[in-house]
Amino acid sequence: MRKNRGKRSGHQTGIILKTPIKKTSENTKRYIRQLLELGLNNCQVAKLTDLHPSTVGDWRDKMGLNCNRYDAHSKAQIKELYESGQTQSEIAKYMGLSRQRVNQVVRDLLEVQVAEKSTVL
DSSP states (O other): OOOOOOOOOOSSOOOOOOOOOOOOHHHHHHHHHHHHTTTTTTTHHHHTTTTOHHHHHHHHHHHHHHOOOOOOOHHHHHHHHTTTOOHHHHHHHHTTTHHHHHHHHOOOOOOHHHHHHEEEE
């Protein structure tokens, strides 16, 4: 008997089993639309629907909806949490944002602090 050399099957039948393509149902699309219209961002919707944030973003674009970005209050909260010693990953999980978005806000914050120090000197 020939061993299965494929990584997707646990059987040794010689047949490679492929994972079926997961299609987004109409109900899921409606649910995504409702969540986005409520003001949730891609990461928050992705966690609730068990989809990747980029998939949610693709569907948001196809539906013609605007991106629900963080606001000035979120930036202030990120700043406060970062200065209290929390990591960027912890902040992202707590706020329902991507780690990249938190990183961008922290980077902007640090650039402003450096610019302020250089103008004082």
